[in-house]
Amino acid sequence: METDEKTSARTSYHHGDLRAQLLEATRQLVEEKGPDRFSVSEACRRAGVSTAAPYKHxxxxxxxxxxxxxxGMERQRQQMLEELSLCSAGTLDRVVAMGRVYIRFARAEPGVFRLMFGLSEDHADHCDMVQLGDDTFTVVQSEVAKCHGRDTIIESDVNEAFLLWSFVHGLSFLLIDGKLKDAKVxxxxxxxxxxxxxxxxxxxxSGG
Amino acid sequence: METDEKTSARTSYHHGDLRAQLLEATRQLVEEKGPDRFSVSEACRRAGVSTAAPYKHxxxxxxxxxxxxxxGMERQRQQMLEELSLCSAGTLDRVVAMGRVYIRFARAEPGVFRLMFGLSEDHADHCDMVQLGDDTFTVVQSEVAKCHGRDTIIESDVNEAFLLWSFVHGLSFLLIDGKLKDAKVxxxxxxxxxxxxxxxxxxxxSGG
DNA sequence: TCTTGCATGTTAGCATCTCTAACATATGTT
DNA sequence: AACATATGTTAGAGATGCTAACATGCAAGA
Structure with missing residues (x-):
């Protein structure tokens, strides 16, 4: 007498797992249509609830x-950490691995990636995103420092990490924007x- | 009996310059609210016409x-060419200048810059944007080639230009997204x- | 067990938005 | 002057974001 299958229509009045299912529908739609074309209504349709339901969550x-x-940021970070665990400490492999994962994520989930960055600039308002971004950036800095045989991060590590991040970030965007035809580059x-x-x-x- | 001032309400039935004024209002709104929050209605309000008027243009x-x-792309390109004209031929100054202008434009017009790239990926559909982007990218390649004392572009020039573009593009986004606190980097x-x-x-x- | 509170659904509806259809007005050509 | 065309208007359909008021089910205590 409980809820039916998650995939099909529910039998009881209450949904049981709406919050998670709405988020999954949102993620899918952001991926399918792009962050700007996402609509709450369509996520509701996909989750099989009324358009007012999301506002309880x-x-x-x-x-x-x-x-x-x-x-998305957490997923990307997690993938980086996994890939890092495959490389031996203090090697450039680890830095390369982080860049590879960064770009792989952007190509695998361009909609979410765009949402993480490209959209409105009010990300800075959300301290949790800022925090997570900083944490991941710190990992890069730390890896750079270890490449130099250090355990503490100094300013040049920050600068180098930032150069790498800029490059990889820009390349990710150019790739998912289709600006780089394979023929072209x-x-x-x-x-x-x-x-x-x-x-x-x-x-x-030196950089300043 | 003609139109009044451009800035104030018009007296005649017809507007006289609606197309241009709608575009200007659009540009302003994209800059003020971000590309995703832009609405045609508000542009109409700002131009002082009904919400159906834009669809004649x-x-x-x-x-x-x-x-x-x-x-925006044309403006950015124009600014690059202007800056280029201030540098002597075949110098790295010219490459640096293009990057500087690229980033300066992104910071000066983040809304438009985001619109040029960050938004939906269907830019590739519009051949005029692809064409203009290619043209500008070709200028970078050409400058790189001249730095190497060549007049024709070879594959390594393309690769180097693309590395520079990726870096500058990523840095632009990180800057306008506020990901780089001055304190941080x-x-x-x-x-x-x-x-x-x-x-x-x-x-x-080599790169490939 | 009953009942009462809270969480989480629903329907109804408002404000806004994009875009179209039908109509109105100015302009220029013959 | 008559007419075609360009460019404005109002009215309205359909989608959307969100709120208010109501409905339903679960859970905990009397």
């Missing part, structure tokens, strides 16, 4: 998208990542 | 935004640009 549309963006991603990492981490760039 | 909202994005932009350009253009990076 979320303040507004923005909060729903915020959850998706934050979850016939590069090998892994090779490029490694060479950039070598140039940046291998050489001191 | 544009197919739909998307076409209006498309014009703004394209105009205390770098000097000009110095950084130059050092990156030196590292990239100065050194052969």
């Amino acid at each position: 979320f303040k507004d549309k923005e909060e729903m998208l915020h959850h998706i963006a934050l979850a 016939p590069f090998d991603l892994e090779t490029t990542l490694r060479e950039v990492a070598e140039r940046v981490v291998g050489t001191e760039i | 544009f197919k739909d909202k998307e076409e209006m935004l498309h014009h703004i994005a394209l105009a 205390p770098f000097d932009l000009e110095t950084t640009l130059r050092e990156v350009a030196e590292r990239v253009v100065g050194t052969e990076i």
